[in-house]
Amino acid sequence: MFAADPERARHFTIPIGDLVVDLSKNPWDDDIRRALVRLAESADVAGAWRRMRSGEAINLTEGRAVGHTWLRTPRTESTMVDGVDVVADANDLLDRMLEFVDDVHAGRVVAADGSRFTDIVNVGIGGSDLGPRLAYEALRAHRVEGVRAHFVSNVDPANAADVLGSLDPRRTLVVIASKTFTTDETMANARLIREWLPADGDRQICAVTTDTDRAIEFGVAPDRCFPFREWVGGRYSIGSSVGLVLALTIGSHAFREFLAGQRTIDEHVDSAPPNENGPLLLALLGIWNAVAGGVTSKAVVPYSYDLRSLPAFLQQLDMESNGKSVHRDGSPVSVATAPIVWGAAGTDAQHAFFQLLHQGTPKVAVDFVGFAVGHDEPRSQHETLVANLIAQSRALAFGRPESATERLPAAAHRRFPGNRPNTVVLAPRLTPSTLGQIIALYEHVVFFQGWLWDINSFDQFGVELGKEMATEVRSELEGRPSSTSDSSTRMLTEWCRAHRSSSGG
Numbered sequence: 001m002f003a004a005d006p007e008r009a010r011h012f013t014i015p016i017g018d019l020v021v022d023l024s025k026n027p028w029d030d031d032i033r034r035a036l037v038r039l040a041e042s043a044d045v046a047g048a049w050r051r052m053r054s055g056e057a058i059n060l061t062e063g064r065a066v067g068h069t070w071l072r073t074p075r076t077e078s079t080m081v082d083g084v085d086v087v088a089d090a091n092d093l094l095d096r097m098l099e100f101v102d103d104v105h106a107g108r109v110v111a112a113d114g115s116r117f118t119d120i121v122n123v124g125i126g127g128s129d130l131g132p133r134l135a136y137e138a139l140r141a142h143r144v145e146g147v148r149a150h151f152v153s154n155v156d157p158a159n160a161a162d163v164l165g166s167l168d169p170r171r172t173l174v175v176i177a178s179k180t181f182t183t184d185e186t187m188a189n190a191r192l193i194r195e196w197l198p199a200d201g202d203r204q205i206c207a208v209t210t211d212t213d214r215a216i217e218f219g220v221a222p223d224r225c226f227p228f229r230e231w232v233g234g235r236y237s238i239g240s241s242v243g244l245v246l247a248l249t250i251g252s253h254a255f256r257e258f259l260a261g262q263r264t265i266d267e268h269v270d271s272a273p274p275n276e277n278g279p280l281l282l283a284l285l286g287i288w289n290a291v292a293g294g295v296t297s298k299a300v301v302p303y304s305y306d307l308r309s310l311p312a313f314l315q316q317l318d319m320e321s322n323g324k325s326v327h328r329d330g331s332p333v334s335v336a337t338a339p340i341v342w343g344a345a346g347t348d349a350q351h352a353f354f355q356l357l358h359q360g361t362p363k364v365a366v367d368f369v370g371f372a373v374g375h376d377e378p379r380s381q382h383e384t385l386v387a388n389l390i391a392q393s394r395a396l397a398f399g400r401p402e403s404a405t406e407r408l409p410a411a412a413h414r415r416f417p418g419n420r421p422n423t424v425v426l427a428p429r430l431t432p433s434t435l436g437q438i439i440a441l442y443e444h445v446v447f448f449q450g451w452l453w454d455i456n457s458f459d460q461f462g463v464e465l466g467k468e469m470a471t472e473v474r475s476e477l478e479g480r481p482s483s484t485s486d487s488s489t490r491m492l493t494e495w496c497r498a499h500r501s502s503s504g505g
């Protein structure tokens with residue numbers, strides 16, 4: 001296809017805000033793109049987008065609106081939902097949170113002994129962890145001086161022990177981030193960290209939640225509660241008060257730039273015609289690769305050490321949103337929905353799983369994400385990084401025939417088949433704004449794919465059964481056998497019990 005159209009890269013590259021998205025190394029042409037856009041039009045994706053933006057309860061199973069785009073909408077665009085201007089409300093909550101951030105930075109909010117906070121510990125899991133963690137790492141070059149963030153998500157006490165071991169409890173501000181304020185892992189870690197804080201350390205705890213009553217009941221001071229609303233899904237919540245830890249480490253100005261970056265992509269979707277709508281085209285391409293190419297797996301490879309948590313973030317965003325097997329009306333889905341999303345930062349990834357990407361049999365699409373300019377010296381090393389990104393994309397697409405290496409031993413083993421679908425997303429630099437753009441881009445890809453598959457992207461009932469069973473298994477581990485258990489669970493719990501007693505645990 002490249003040979004047939006010397007302008008192919010231009011024809012299949014979309015500018016979106018500050019980003020450039022090169023879709024040319026995917027197996028589609030103009031006819032396919034037109035057919036896919038017609039498919040999108042017949043599914044009324046534009047109507048779906050409007051319905052989401054206007055506050056219709058498109059999260060049918062939970063009867064909720066889906067409002068993460070309001071978190072970055074200016075007050076002038078008021079949106080009434082059930083008699084409340086949700087945009088004004090989101091702006092009020094943001095202003096209050098950023099006032100607190102400014103107070104911390106100005107030394108108006110200090111530790112009990114009057115010292116400034118040096119460390120923030122974010123206690124949260126899933127959407128209350130992955131977004132802030134990604135953004136904190138990503139914006140390393142934009143952090144304010146003198147304050148570092150740490151993340152405690154896992155119920156394994158090793159996580160808290162590892163993080164707290166090097167911190168001074170008198171200089172640490174703790175942010176308990178939980179939409180529900182009921183999540184087992186987060187509440188266990190919150191209790192553990194409360195014990196670790198000094199006895200007079202209650203005002204060192206902030207809560208980020210939709211349920212401030214629960215947070216206050218837990219012991220968080222009302223003026224340290226930073227609410228967000230039910231209409232913000234956990235995995236879409238980084239622009240809400242879930243971003244408190246980020247705002248505390250990059251400052252309120254940079255946090256607003258991050259939101260403005262997200263807003264750039266919302267505006268792009270608001271105004272772009274379907275055949276120029278970047279998130280929609282990416283969504284359609286993902287569906288095309290799955291349907292026509294049998295691709296069920298997507299590797300995300302950021303060529304940026306600072307963006308190393310992007311694969312984990314997109315894993316939740318995509319797989320928790322669209323890993324569904326029933327349509328919105330409850331009938332079974334007959335096609336593959338969300339791909340398995342995985343990945344790691346390049347160039348490390350090249351030395352781990354790229355062998356399979358180039359020569360393996362599973363069909364994987366790859367998203368490369370990178371930046372023209374880096375923050376660190378030496379510049380030449382960043383050039384090497386970018387060269388690797390572009391070269392890997394090229395090698396996957398064009399491959400190398402056996403004939404090119406026929407004089408070498410094992411020529412067949414040196415063949416690169418090529419035609420491996422991949423997309424390149426580039427931004428000039430990694431800044432609060434471009435990070436916001438990248439996150440919003442993927443949020444909307446997931447939205448459009450979910451709509452096209454006619455599934456509800458905004459619930460996550462699939463996480464519940466295991467959680468419920470964990471309560472029952474826990475009792476078995478404590479020696480209370482369950483009549484509803486199975487032989488494997490019994491064997492495993494008994495084995496653990498036996499090992500615990502033999503090791504005195």
Ligand code: F6P
Pocket residue numbers: 125126127128177178179180181182183186234235320460463
């Ligand atoms: O994994 C299930 C889930 O509900 C996610 O959707 C959510 O991001 C995470 O748990 C944490 O939930 P919460 O913010 O309520 O603690």
